[in-house]
Amino acid sequence: MEIEVVQADITSVEVDVVVTAANSPLIGGGGVDGAVHRVAGPELLKALRPLAPCPVGGAVITPAFRFPPPVRHVVHAVGPRYGVDEPAAELLAGAYRASLALADQVGAESIAFPSLSTGAFQYPRMQACDVSVRALRSATTTVRRCLLVALDLKTARFWERALAR
Numbered sequence: 001m002e003i004e005v006v007q008a009d010i011t012s013v014e015v016d017v018v019v020t021a022a023n024s025p026l027i028g029g030g031g032v033d034g035a036v037h038r039v040a041g042p043e044l045l046k047a048l049r050p051l052a053p054c055p056v057g058g059a060v061i062t063p064a065f066r067f068p069p070p071v072r073h074v075v076h077a078v079g080p081r082y083g084v085d086e087p088a089a090e091l092l093a094g095a096y097r098a099s100l101a102l103a104d105q106v107g108a109e110s111i112a113f114p115s116l117s118t119g120a121f122q123y124p125r126m127q128a129c130d131v132s133v134r135a136l137r138s139a140t141t142t143v144r145r146c147l148l149v150a151l152d153l154k155t156a157r158f159w160e161r162a163l164a165r
Contacts, residue, residue, distance in 0.1 A: 003136055003146045005159040010149040011039045014070055016108035019059075019099045021116050022076035026052040026060065032114040032151075036074060041066040044074065054078045056085045057094035061102040073106050075099045079117030082124065092117055092128060093135035100141045112147040115155050129158035133165075 010018055010032060020036040023029055026048040028037045037044055040062075047062040054060050059077040067074070077099045080091040095116055103111045116132065117123035129148075136146060150156035 005148045005156050007150045007156045010114050011035050013112045015110040015112045017073045017103045017111040019075045019077050019113045022078050024053045024078050031119045057091035059098040075102050081121045089131050092131045096135040097139050100139050104142050110145040111143050112149050126158045129162045133162035
């Protein structure tokens with residue numbers, strides 16, 4: 001799988017599957033999840049109700065609803081709250097692997113990830129970027145292209161350093 005870092009708004013990237021940083025009750029939130037819910041529309045929240053709660057380190061998948069093509073699905077990945085959910089690194093890696101497994105199930109060739117758990121869940125960005133790259137590289141997947149979508153230059157650089165190792 002080819003892994004590439006881009007600095008962009010994850011709701012504007014052209015991939016088959018967009019991953020959002022969800023909370024366990026799957027009720028939407030701020031940050032990336034809020035942006036994804038705004039683009040997908042109210043149908044997204046309705047589709048999530050029967051899938052909740054999602055365990056920490058897990059993920060669920062829904063249609064992308066009002067996302068423009070080529071986005072067909074949204075994966076809602078629940079990463080750990082740093083300092084609360086342990087073992088944090090294993091749970092974070094699990095959220096990335098679970099997301100890829102769901103993308104495989106729907107035949108996706110491309111996927112875009114935000115930096116899971118580094119916003120409201122306060123996972124240190126440099127560590128989270130290292131964990132995500134290790135998890136993605138070690139995963140068995142049919143996905144061919146993976147975008148790591150950073151909102152800011154600092155996160156993009158952390159991911160680029162992790163990929164260079």
